[in-house]
Amino acid sequence: MGAMLWLPVLVPVALGALAAAGRGAPWTRLLDLVAALTILATGLVLLTGTLSAPYAASAAGGLLRADALTAYLVVTIGAVATVALWGALSTPGTADGWFTALVCLFLAAMSLAVLADNLGVLWVAIEATTITTAFLVGYHPGRAPLEAAWKYVVLGSVGVAIAFLGIVVLYATSRAAGAPTLSWVELVALAPRLDPEAAKLGVALTILGLATKAGLAPMHSWLPDAHSQAPAPVSGLMSGVLLSVALYAVMRVGVIGDLALGTGFVRGLLLALGLLSLAVAAALMFTQRDYKRLLAYSSIEHMGLMAIGVAIGGPLATTAVLVHMLGHGLIKAALFVQAGRILASEGSTRIGDVTGLLARRPDLAGPFLAGGAALLGLPPFALFFTEVALVVAGWQAGLWAPMALVLALLLLAFAGMSRQLVRMTLGAGGRSLDEPASARLSRGALAPVLAALVVAAGLAALAVPLSGALGSAVESLAVLR
Amino acid sequence: MTETLFAQTVAAATGLLLLTAILQVWRRSTEASARLLALQGLALAVLVGAIGLADGAFELVAVAGLVLALKAVALPWALTRTIARSGNRGEDSPRVNPVSGLLAAAALATLAYAVSRPLLALDSGPATHAVPAGLTLVLVGFLVLLTRHQAVSQVIGFLVLDNGIATVAFLTAGGVPLVVELGVLLDVVLVVFILRILSARLELAHGEVDLHELRELRD
Numbered sequence: 001m002g003a004m005l006w007l008p009v010l011v012p013v014a015l016g017a018l019a020a021a022g023r024g025a026p027w028t029r030l031l032d033l034v035a036a037l038t039i040l041a042t043g044l045v046l047l048t049g050t051l052s053a054p055y056a057a058s059a060a061g062g063l064l065r066a067d068a069l070t071a072y073l074v075v076t077i078g079a080v081a082t083v084a085l086w087g088a089l090s091t092p093g094t095a096d097g098w099f100t101a102l103v104c105l106f107l108a109a110m111s112l113a114v115l116a117d118n119l120g121v122l123w124v125a126i127e128a129t130t131i132t133t134a135f136l137v138g139y140h141p142g143r144a145p146l147e148a149a150w151k152y153v154v155l156g157s158v159g160v161a162i163a164f165l166g167i168v169v170l171y172a173t174s175r176a177a178g179a180p181t182l183s184w185v186e187l188v189a190l191a192p193r194l195d196p197e198a199a200k201l202g203v204a205l206t207i208l209g210l211a212t213k214a215g216l217a218p219m220h221s222w223l224p225d226a227h228s229q230a231p232a233p234v235s236g237l238m239s240g241v242l243l244s245v246a247l248y249a250v251m252r253v254g255v256i257g258d259l260a261l262g263t264g265f266v267r268g269l270l271l272a273l274g275l276l277s278l279a280v281a282a283a284l285m286f287t288q289r290d291y292k293r294l295l296a297y298s299s300i301e302h303m304g305l306m307a308i309g310v311a312i313g314g315p316l317a318t319t320a321v322l323v324h325m326l327g328h329g330l331i332k333a334a335l336f337v338q339a340g341r342i343l344a345s346e347g348s349t350r351i352g353d354v355t356g357l358l359a360r361r362p363d364l365a366g367p368f369l370a371g372g373a374a375l376l377g378l379p380p381f382a383l384f385f386t387e388v389a390l391v392v393a394g395w396q397a398g399l400w401a402p403m404a405l406v407l408a409l410l411l412l413a414f415a416g417m418s419r420q421l422v423r424m425t426l427g428a429g430g431r432s433l434d435e436p437a438s439a440r441l442s443r444g445a446l447a448p449v450l451a452a453l454v455v456a457a458g459l460a461a462l463a464v465p466l467s468g469a470l471g472s473a474v475e476s477l478a479v480l481r
Numbered sequence: 482m483t484e485t486l487f488a489q490t491v492a493a494a495t496g497l498l499l500l501t502a503i504l505q506v507w508r509r510s511t512e513a514s515a516r517l518l519a520l521q522g523l524a525l526a527v528l529v530g531a532i533g534l535a536d537g538a539f540e541l542v543a544v545a546g547l548v549l550a551l552k553a554v555a556l557p558w559a560l561t562r563t564i565a566r567s568g569n570r571g572e573d574s575p576r577v578n579p580v581s582g583l584l585a586a587a588a589l590a591t592l593a594y595a596v597s598r599p600l601l602a603l604d605s606g607p608a609t610h611a612v613p614a615g616l617t618l619v620l621v622g623f624l625v626l627l628t629r630h631q632a633v634s635q636v637i638g639f640l641v642l643d644n645g646i647a648t649v650a651f652l653t654a655g656g657v658p659l660v661v662e663l664g665v666l667l668d669v670v671l672v673v674f675i676l677r678i679l680s681a682r683l684e685l686a687h688g689e690v691d692l693h694e695l696r697e698l699r700d
Contacts, residue, residue: 118658118661120657120658120660120661120664121660121661121664123661123664123665124661124664124665124668127664127668128668130672131668131671131672131675134675134679135675138679138682142686143683143686144698146679146682146683146686147683147698148698149679150632150676150679150680150683151698153672153675153676153679154626154635154639154676157639157672158623158626158639158642161639161642161643161646162619164646164650164665165619165646165649167657168646168649168650168653168657169600169649169653171653171657172600172603172604172653173603175603175653176603176604182657182658182661195599195602195603197598197599197602198599198600198602198603200599201596201599201600224698225698228698229698
C-alpha cells in the first residue's frame with residue numbers, strides 16, 4: 001500500500017519528462033491525460049483502502065501519508081484533471097511538448113501537496129504549483145497573458161511566503177513544546193501542549209498565506225487575471241482543483257488551530273475571509289463583461305462558500321464541503337473547456353460579442369448553459385444539495401447571522417451570474433444568423449463536458465454509497481467544532 | 482565558538498540585516514538596491530554560520546555556504562545584469578518620498594517587535610531576541626513591493642521579504658528540516674528566474690517595464 005503513494009507523484013513526473021523529450025510528436029499530447037487517469041485510479045484504490053483504518057498508508061518514513069481525506073483529494077485531482085485534459089484534446093492551440101510536460105509536473109505537485117504529511121513538504125509542493133503554472137498562464141502570446149503571469153507569480157509567491165513564515169512559527173512552537181515536528185499528525189497530537197499565543201500567530205499566518213493560493217478575498221486579485229488569460233485546460237485545472245488543494249491545506253492547519261486555541265479563532269478567521277469573498281464575487285459578477293473572468297469570479301464565490309463550510313465544521317458541513325469541492329471542480333473544468341471552445345469559435349471573450357449564442361451554436365452554448373445552471377446551484381446538480389447542507393449546518397451551529405448573510409450574498413451572486421449567462425446564450429442580437437456556420441463540435445469533443453455534468457448531477461445520488469468514504473474523510477479531520 | 486562571541490556575531494549580523502533593509506527604502510537607484518541585497522545575503526549567511534557553529538550543527542554551516550553563494554552572490558549578480566542590460570540605471574521613483582519611507586520602516590519595525598512577543602516568550606537565547614529583525618525585513622519587503630514601479634524593484638522586494646522569513650526560520654528553530662530548507666532555497670531561485678524571463682518578455686513586448694502600466698487587466 002505504501003508504495004502506491006508514490007504513483008500519483010512519480011508517474012506524472014516521468015510522463016512529463018517523456019513529453020519534454022519527445023516534444024513535437026503527436027502522441028505526447030496524450031501523456032498529461034494518462035497522468036490524470038493514473039492519479040484518478042490511484043486515488044480510487046487509496047480511497048477503498050483507507051476506509052477501514054485511519055492513516056492506513058504511509059511511505060518514505062512517514063513523509064507521505066494517506067488517510068481518507070487525502071485519498072478523496074487525490075480522486076478529486078484525478079477526476080478534475082481528466083475532464084480538463086480530455087476536453088483539451090479536441091481544443092486547438094495547446095499542442096506543445098513543453099506545455100504537456102509542465103501540466104504533468106503541475107499535477108505531480110498537486111498530488112504531492114495532498115499526500116505529504118509534513119507542512120514543509122506541503123509548502124514546497126504548493127509553491128511548485130506556482131512555478132509550474134507560471135509559464136502556462138503566460139502561454140499565449142501577447143501582453144495580457146504576460147501581465148497576468150507576472151501578477152500571479154509575485155502575489156502567489158508572496159502569499160505562500162507568508163504561509164511559510166507561519167509554518168516556521170508553528171515549528172518553533174512545537175520545538176518549545178519539546179517535540180520539534182512539521183508532521184500534521186504529530187502536530188495534531190501535540191496541539192494541546194503548544195503555547196497558545198505563538199500557535200495563534202503561526203496558524204493565522206499560515207492560513208492567511210494559504211488563503212492567497214485558495215483565491216479568498218482580499219488576497220484574490222491575481223485570480224481573475226490568471227484564470228482568464230491561461231489556456232482553457234490550465235484555467236480548468238487551476239479553478240477546478242488547485243484552489244481546493246490550497247483549501248485542503250487550510251483544513252489541515254485549521255485542525256491544529258482548533259486543538260491548540262479552541263474553536264473560535266480559526267472559525268472567525270475563515271468566516272471573515274469566506275463572507276468577504278462571497279461579497280466581492282457577487283458584486284463583480286454583476287458588472288462583468290468577460291465570460292472567462294465571470295467564471296473566475298464564480299470560483300472565488302465557491303471558494304468563499306467552502307471556506308465558510310470549513311469554518312462551520314462538524315460532520316454535515318465538512319461532508320458538504322468535500323462534495324462541493326468535487327462537484328465544483330468537475331463543473332468548472334467542463335465550463336472552462338467549453339469557454340475555450342467558444343473563444344476559438346467566436347474570437348472574443350467579451351460577453352457582449354457572443355450574445356445569442358444558443359441560436360447560432362447550440363453545441364457550444366447548450367453545455368455552457370447547463371454547466372452555468374449547475375454552478376448557480378440549481379437541482380439536480382450536487383451544488384444545490386451541498387449549499388443547502390452548508391446553510392443548515394451553520395444554522396445548527398448557532399451561526400444564524402452569518403448564514404443569513406450567506407443566503408443574501410448567494411442570492412445576489414445568483415442574480416449576477418444568471419444575468420450574464422442569459423445575455424450570453426439567450427440574449428438577442430450578436431452576429432447575424434446567415435454568417436457562414438463553422439464546424440459543429442463532434443460528439444467526442446462534447447463527451448468530457450457532458451460526463452463531468454452527469455457526474456456532478458449524480459453526486460447527490462452517489463452520496464449514499466460514498467457516505468462511507470466521506471465519513472472516514474470527515475473523521476480523519478477530527479473536527480471538533 | 483564562545484557564548485559572548487556568538488551573541489556578538491548574532492547581534493552584528495541582525496544589525497546589518499536591519500540596516501540594509503532600511504536603506505533599501507531610502508535608496509532610489511536599483512543598482513544600489515542590488516548591492517544592498519548582496520550585503521544582506523552576506524549578513525544572513527554569517528548569521529546561519531554562527532548558529533551552526535554554536536550548535537555544532539555542521540549541516541547548517543553547509544547551508545550557510547549555500548546561502549552565501551545564492552543570496553550574496555548569484556541572485557544579486559543576476560539582478561545587476563538585468564539592470565545593466567535594460568540600460569536603465571536611473572532612479573526608480575517610489576510612490577512615497579524617502580522621509581515618509583523611513584518613517585514607515587520605523588513604524589513597521591515597531592509593529593514587528595509587538596507581533597513577535599509570543600515568539601520571544603518561547604525561548605530566551607540571544608538568537609531568539611533577533612527575531613523582530615527578521616519580521617521587520619518581511620514587512621519592509623512588503624513596503625518595497627507595494628511602493629516601487631519597476632519590475633526589478635519588485636523582485637528585490639520579494640527577496641528582502643524572503644530573507645526576512647529565512648532569518649526568522651534560522652533564529653527561532655535553528656532552521657527547519659534540511660529538506661524543506663533546500664526546497665525553499667531552490668524555490669527562491671526558480672521564482673527569480675521566472676520573474677526575470679517574464680520581465681524580459683514584457684520588455685520585448687513594450688519597452689521598459691513600469692508595472693504601473695500593467696493595467697490592461699482589470700474590471
